[in-house]
Amino acid sequence: MLKGDEFNEKYGEGNVKITVAQLGCGYWGPNLLRNFSAQSDCWVKWLADLSPERRSYVEANYPKTKTTPNWEDVLADPEVDAVVVATPASTHYKLAKVALEAGKHVLVEKPLAMCTPEADELVALAKAAGRTLMVGHTFLYNAAVRHLKQLLDKGELGELYYIYSQRLNLGQVRSDVNAWWNLAPHDVSILLYLMNDELPVSVSAYGMDYIQADIEDVVFATLTWANRVTAHIQVSWLDPGKVRKMTLVGSRKMLVYDDVSDDKVTILDKGIDRIPKAGESMDYDNFNNYQLFHRAGDILLPKINFQEPLKTEIAHFLECIGTGNTPLTGPKHGRDVVKVLEAVQNSLDDKGQMVAVPQEEINCP
Known part of the structure; x- marks a missing residue:
């Protein structure tokens, strides 16, 4: 070079x-x-x-x-x-x-x-x-996605529980690839970025081919990481409206990234808090002695300086x-996205069976 x-x-x-x-x-x-x-x-x-x-x-x-x-x-x-x-x-x-x-x-x-x-x-x-x-x-060069990453890294959401993503539209129907390979690379790329480039340990998926035989038009996939974070991805080119949304649920706060909205990122101070409750001996040492409280605080719409990704x-x-x-979306990232896409396709081919994602590494940047 x-x-x-x-x-x-x-x-x-x-x-x-x-x-x-x-x-x-x-x-x-x-x-x-x-x-x-x-x-x-x-x-x-x-x-x-x-x-x-x-x-x-x-x-x-x-x-x-x-x-x-x-x-x-x-x-x-x-x-x-x-x-x-x-x-x-x-x-x-x-x-x-x-x-x-x-x-x-x-x-x-x-x-x-x-x-x-x-x-x-x-x-x-x-x-x-x-x-x-x-x-x-491209979405890893999106200022809103980078803002999500910063909030996660700073612990703003607390412990991350799960993520779900929707990429839907009544859009271009492809014949060379299915909706998963056409649309999901974006979502998988974002998820790996948010998860510090750690691969999920297993995936499962189900889809249907309504328009062309053996080419799935809609796919529902679930990814699970070793730390118990799960992510659900829905992709379709047969949906009535354009949706490009990802929701992150944490122990302290929740976050919605909506790429088709003027307000790209919404931070919600919502959740369920576990509050210790005094027992008969007026102590708080019994872990199982608690009350659950719904918390609904402020909603924040951060200003994001947006440039074409x-x-x-x-x-x-x-x-x-x-x-x-080494580019942000360099060899390792690109290869890991393919590995997840391939594992999900294997689950699709096997009618939704859980598929383990190989964790072996190769020597790449």
């Missing part, structure tokens, strides 16, 4: 320009292209897409960017420093692999791969090549290329 004097020698100190190529300009691709093109420290030289219509869109709106239907053209260009993979999920592993083998830094959209062995291979390739590998888990994510990727630092 180029950094320090090597980096300045290649790009010119004080005038750093990282040359970027993007593969894919479909549903999410235009947002990536817009943000990369707006960065002063990079140049999007290439956009590769099979669709003539998508290439025409790029040519009309981004005249400094060349287009091609062939991703091979991109990897053969020695000027390209970094490749952005924004193609269907089933192609992520293949394209990220050939980009790393070509010596490029890689930002790959979620998920990193479709199984843990593929993710492990990409992690090993990035390490061997000394290249930055980052996954587009994708803008923050892309700036972070370019910074990590220059410094050699």
Whole structure:
């Protein structure tokens, strides 16, 4: 990885320009292209897409960017420093692999791969090549999610009991992946971040394929950690309204993160307190001698300085290329998300049976 004097020698100190190529300009691709093109420290030289219509869109709106239907053209260009993979999920592993083998830094959209062995291979390739590998888990660059993490770390919620998350919409129905692989990477990524990157020990899930055979449209999953924290995830692309909500319940306070609301974070001083009750001997030593009281205190709507998360994510990727630092959503995080997604899929395939999540680690940042 180029950094320090090597980096300045290649790009010119004080005038750093990282040359970027993007593969894919479909549903999410235009947002990536817009943000990369707006960065002063990079140049999007290439956009590769099979669709003539998508290439025409790029040519009309981004005249400094060349287009091609062939991703091979991109990897053969020695000027390209970094490749952005924004193609269907089933192609992520293949394209990220050939980009790393070509010596490029890689930002790959979620998920990193479709199984843990593929993710492990990409992690090993990035390490061997000394290249930055980052996954587009955009919500970890969301100021509201970062605020949740800060509150948890400071103990504002007390002991964390459980979390439940809903990601619902009457939205785009995919044929290449089910609703779990399409929508849940966001929720799994956030949960691992909040849980200090600790993997759950077990998962279970149930889903149904109403529209297309063997492609679940709705999934209900439960994740359990060693410290007894549980999380429930509901994802669906068949729901009547758009919901992007996560609720955290703790012993002291509760918290709601609502991504579609103007008030992204709501802190509720609510809970049930266990108050010791004096016994016949007027002592409080008997643990079982207590009363339960419902507590309902203040509701706080903290002010959060919000910036487009994708803008923050892309700036972070370019910074990590220059410094050699490990990205927040780097190899280990991306690989662990895949491991949880895969375990839940195994439970779906087994009609809801509990599946243990392997806890072995590999040597990755």
